[in-house]
Amino acid sequence: MLHLRKALSDNLFNPNYCRNLFCLYLRTKSGDGSGGFCWKTNREEEEEEGQIRLFKSRGQHLLTNPRVLDAIIRASGVKPDDTVLEIGPGTGNLTLKLLEAAKKVVAVEIDSRMVEVLRKRAAAAGRGFDDRLDIIIGDALRTEFPKFNLVVANIPYGISSPLLAKLVYGATENPFRSATLLLQKEFARRLLAKPGDSEFNRLAVNVNLVANVEFVMDVSKRDFVPCPRVDSSVVKIYPKSEIPNVDLDEWWAFTRTCFCKKNKTLGATFKQKRKLMELMKLSKFDLLSEDGNSEGREYDSNGDGDEEGFGSCLGSDNGVGILRRKIVSVLESGEFLDKRPSKLSNDDLLCLLFLFNEAGIYFSDQEKPKGGVCAAACGDLM
Incomplete structure (x- = not known):
């Protein structure tokens, strides 16, 4: 046993040794020494590296370059x-290095095979690593994270956006110092984009509302096992200590509208009849009159109100025309009519949303209970 522990300790950061250890574990679990379920069954879904069965569809790409x-x-x-939160630790290459530097590591891993290898490696390393490692077996998107100071993680590509939403919007309730994340390179570029950049998008806008993002470095796809199709990048995210006082459901719906065609002028975006009809339903106001006498009466969503109210004008060209003129007036008042979302800063967008709301125009259901950060955690920023 002592010889085995020494062998494990001496080879913890040897990628080939770790692959062979994982293969041995899989053979043991199968009971027949044949490698059991480590063999490939679908070339589209998984890739065999050594004899370790890793699923690309689950984002199982292990970072093996020690540098x-x-x-x-x-x-x-x-x-x-x-106390560091690590999401998707895999077999523990990054985890063991975190345990060398931190007081405690909380690792969230959905694959029980990986968990068993991780536990064995932590125990073999000694130095109390296994006592300072808490492993949560489950889906990171559905798991309630305990308190932590820092996030360091190689994020599975398939859940980058919702997981990022959960972290940055959840920081208002569970604050942390920073998150150092290894992401798909294209996703990282979108996250880092600024107004006017060709990559600037809704993802950058929504993350920027609550956090600052900085580029750290690029990572070659050759540094992973199995090798993914694309390169990766490391970014560092700092949650803001103060965020704008804005209804988050309204903000997400507003940015979704603006960035559905980010290079169109706002004037052109809000000319579309379908969008105008949607806003009429959400705003729930009687817009039949432009003289101010009937505007502002709340629409009875059950259809029991005044026949001349919002319900009767919902599908009418008259009602749509009034709303269109109202929107043009709002856009002109802030000099946004000919502006394009792809060139607007967050301050510009917040100003425009305020002008719309002040005019009684809303982008989310005002009667629906607000989702708050929970909605962000389950939603998508893109």
Whole structure:
């Protein structure tokens, strides 16, 4: 047993050794020594590396380059008294380095095979690693995270957007210092984009509302096992201590409208009859009159109100025309009529949303209970 522990300790960061260890574990679990369920059954869904069965569809790409792992640890700024949240630790290449630097690591992993290997590696490393490692087996999107100071993680590509939403919007209730994330390179570029950049998009706008993002470094796809199709990038995210006082459901719906055609002028976007009809339903106001006498009467959503109210004008060209003129007036008042969302800052967008709401125009259902950060955690920022 002592010889086995020493062998494990000496080879913890040897990728080939770790693959062979995982293969041995799979053979043991199968009971017949044949490798059991580590063999491929679908070339589109999974890739065999050594004899480890890793599913690309689950984002199971293990980072094996020690230099890159060390660089991520340095960039994270982890301190000896930190509790670090790691999402998708896999077999523990990054986890073990975090345990060397932090007080405690909370690892969230959905694959029980990976969990068992991770536990064995932590125990074999000694130095109390297994006592300072808490493993939560489950889906990171559905798991309630415990308190932590720092996030350091190689995020599975398929859940990057909803998981990022959960982290940055959840920081208002569970604050943390920073998140150092390894992401798909294209996704990272979209996240880092600024107004006027060709990649600027709704993702950058929504994350920027609550956090600042900085680029750390690029990582080659050759540093992973199995090799993914694209390169990755490391970014560092700092939650803002103060965020704008805005209804988040309204903000997300507003940015979705603006960025559905981000290079169109706002004037052109809000000319579309379908969009105008949608806004009429959401705003629930009687817009038949432009003289101010009937505007502002709340629409009876049950259809029991005044026949000349909103219900009767909902499908009428007259009602749509009044709303269109109202929207044009709002856009002109802020000099937004000929502006394009792809060139607007967050301050510009917040100003425009305020003008719309002040005029009684809303982008989300005002009678529906507000989702708050829970809606963001389950939603998509893109």
